Amino acid sequence: MTHANDDHHEHGSELSEMQLRVRALETVLAEKGYIDPAALDVMIEAYETKIGPHNGARVIAKAWADPAFKRALLADATKAVQSLGLINRVGDHLIAVENTPSLHNMIVCTLCSCYPWEVLGLPPVWYKSAPYRSRAVNDPRGVLADFGVTLPPDTQIRVWDSTAETRFIVLPMRPAGTDGWSENKLAALVTRDCMVGTGLPKPPAEIA
Amino acid sequence: MDGIHDMGGMHGFGKVEPEANEPIFHAPWEGRCLALNRAMGAIGAWNIDAGRAGIEELPPQIYLTSSYYGKWALRLENLVIQCGLAQADEIAAGHARHAGKPLPKFDVAAVPSTLTRGSYGRPAHAPARFNVGDRVRAKNIHPVTHTRLPRYARGRLGVIDAIRGCHVFPDSSAIGAGENPQWLYTVLFDGRELWGEAANPTLKVSIEAFEPYLEAA
Numbered sequence: 001m002t003h004a005n006d007d008h009h010e011h012g013s014e015l016s017e018m019q020l021r022v023r024a025l026e027t028v029l030a031e032k033g034y035i036d037p038a039a040l041d042v043m044i045e046a047y048e049t050k051i052g053p054h055n056g057a058r059v060i061a062k063a064w065a066d067p068a069f070k071r072a073l074l075a076d077a078t079k080a081v082q083s084l085g086l087i088n089r090v091g092d093h094l095i096a097v098e099n100t101p102s103l104h105n106m107i108v109c110t111l112c113s114c115y116p117w118e119v120l121g122l123p124p125v126w127y128k129s130a131p132y133r134s135r136a137v138n139d140p141r142g143v144l145a146d147f148g149v150t151l152p153p154d155t156q157i158r159v160w161d162s163t164a165e166t167r168f169i170v171l172p173m174r175p176a177g178t179d180g181w182s183e184n185k186l187a188a189l190v191t192r193d194c195m196v197g198t199g200l201p202k203p204p205a206e207i208a
Numbered sequence: 209m210d211g212i213h214d215m216g217g218m219h220g221f222g223k224v225e226p227e228a229n230e231p232i233f234h235a236p237w238e239g240r241c242l243a244l245n246r247a248m249g250a251i252g253a254w255n256i257d258a259g260r261a262g263i264e265e266l267p268p269q270i271y272l273t274s275s276y277y278g279k280w281a282l283r284l285e286n287l288v289i290q291c292g293l294a295q296a297d298e299i300a301a302g303h304a305r306h307a308g309k310p311l312p313k314f315d316v317a318a319v320p321s322t323l324t325r326g327s328y329g330r331p332a333h334a335p336a337r338f339n340v341g342d343r344v345r346a347k348n349i350h351p352v353t354h355t356r357l358p359r360y361a362r363g364r365l366g367v368i369d370a371i372r373g374c375h376v377f378p379d380s381s382a383i384g385a386g387e388n389p390q391w392l393y394t395v396l397f398d399g400r401e402l403w404g405e406a407a408n409p410t411l412k413v414s415i416e417a418f419e420p421y422l423e424a425a
Contacts, residue, residue: 022237022281024302026244028294032308034251036315040243043319047242048232051323092329093372110216110358112260113276118324122242124230128276130221137216137360137413138403146224156410161216163356164392164416165328166372193226 052121055086056169057190059119061183063096064174074098077169081119093166094119099173099197103156106143106197107168108136114162116169120192127196137161147198170197177204209352210359212268217360217403238277245280246322247314254287256326257382261354262287330389332374337391337419342368344395345425346417354382357421364401365425369414370394377418391419 029035059081063070073080077096094116097105109115113128126132135143140157144150151157160168172194178186181204188207193199215221233239249259262283263271271279288294291309298305312318338344348363349355356378372392380388399411 018241018278018281019235019237020302021285022241022244024299025281025284025288026240027302028298028304029244029248029288031304032294033313034253034293034308034311035244035247036313039314039316039319040240040247042316043243043246043322044233044239046319046323047239052232092325092327093375108216110360111213111356112263122232124227125234125276126224126226129224130215130218130272131224134215134218134221135224138399138407138411140411141408143224147226154410156412157408159411159413160394161358161413161415163358164372164378164418165325165375166392166394166416167325198224198226 047122051117053119053190053192053195054187055121056116056119056192056195057187058086058183059084059096059169060171060190060195061187063171064178064186065181065183070171073171095166095168096171097158097160097168098171101173102154103158104151104197105168105170106136106140106157106159107162107170108133108159109162110134110137111161111163114165114167116167118167119169120195124192143198147193149198149200170195172201175201175204209264209354210350211264212271213264214359216358233277237281241277241281241284243322245284247318248284248288248293250318250322251311251314253291253293253311255381257354257376257378258384259283259287260378261382264354328376329373330376330387332389332391336371336393338368338371338393338422338424340368340370343425344368344393344417344422346395346415346421347423349421351379353379355379355421357417358415360402361395361397361415361417364397366395366397366401366414368393369396372416375418377420379418379420393417393419393422395422 030037063073073096077094078092081094099105110133113123115123115127137159140159175189189201191199194201263279266279266282285299289296293309295306345365346357346361374389375392377388377390380386394414395417396412396414399407402413
């Protein structure tokens with residue numbers, strides 16, 4: 001199921017069909033008294049504007065800048081992220097996993113598409129796609145190549161399959177050449193993909 | 209169930225194709241669909257595990273050819289009918305024709321509860337059976353109902369890497385058999401144990417495994 005296929009379904013004939021089906025469902029559930037459509041508007045707006053990888057980027061930037069926070073994050077990411085007050089509340093079992101020169105972490109959910117929504121927002125289509133879910137666990141280097149990322153051949157790769165309600169975020173390595181940078185500036189280097197483990201932080205030259 | 213959703217290690221799906229500047233929703237109905245599903249979960253129409261089972265029970269050809277939110281819409285239709293919250297003739301007509309079930313209404317005040325994940329940790333009623341470092345084997349089980357033990361790990365030898373506390377057991381929760389809390393572990397497998405000697409020696413894969421999935425090895 002490539003993205004080209006998704007395009008076909010999203011923008012082809014499925015669009016009007018799905019629009020009608022979802023509208024019918026919403027009307028029935030509203031008329032039955034289960035939902036207030038205005039509440040759906042509020043929820044959608046929050047997902048579009050408040051919840052997203054900018055939250056995760058602040059967590060990672062703080063961990064890069066503040067060794068005590070980094071220790072706290074790796075010991076109990078739920079508690080550490082909560083302490084930043086970025087978000088209402090994170091799930092009970094957020095786990096941060098640290099990349100090192102010899103170890104690269106990658107997150108997947110082979111069974112559905114579990115993803116740390118609170119810190120990264122809604123998952124992108126590729127994360128939910130069959131190619132990623134099938135290959136991340138047996139060919140992570142091939143997956144990384146699809147993202148244009150090549151790791152040294154002796155780097156250990158650890159893939160975390162999110163098969164329960166624990167959720168994972170990758171703590172990437174802080175790019176060299178960022179000594180003295182503010183947390184805000186560091187956060188600009190943190191991409192969504194580097195917190196999933198399918199990418200690396202932006203090179204400092206890109207934003208310096 | 210041994211369904212099409214259990215994709216870890218399958219071949220033939222092609223390259224991962226990231227989309228540059230991907231929008232949060234590709235069409236407005238996707239957002240409505242997400243919100244409707246979250247809303248019905250929030251008022252207790254079904255739990256998260258029954259919701260996942262609802263996706264897995266879609267026919268494989270539908271699963272593979274529907275977009276992510278397309279699957280959510282089909283799951284929502286099915287669960288609404290299965291749970292007796294609306295009838296098929298109403299969904300087809302796009303209007304309510306019969307009285308609904310008494311459920312709390314999802315209103316604006318309930319929205320914050322849907323913006324954070326639920327809480328699935330539970331008090332333990334017995335000590336954890338395994339310790340970090342223990343060798344374990346994932347059981348060779350094939351339940352026809354919902355399970356979170358992926359096929360690629362079944363029968364494979366791993367090591368307890370972490371103990372994550374006691375959690376709602378999805379296999380029970382999904383079929384209405386109660387929360388039946390169980391210890392949850394991170395179990396680490398060598399790539400070669402999962403995929404054979406040809407696997408890259410730098411690969412390790414972990415799963416989050418509930419105690420009933422594991423036996424001492």
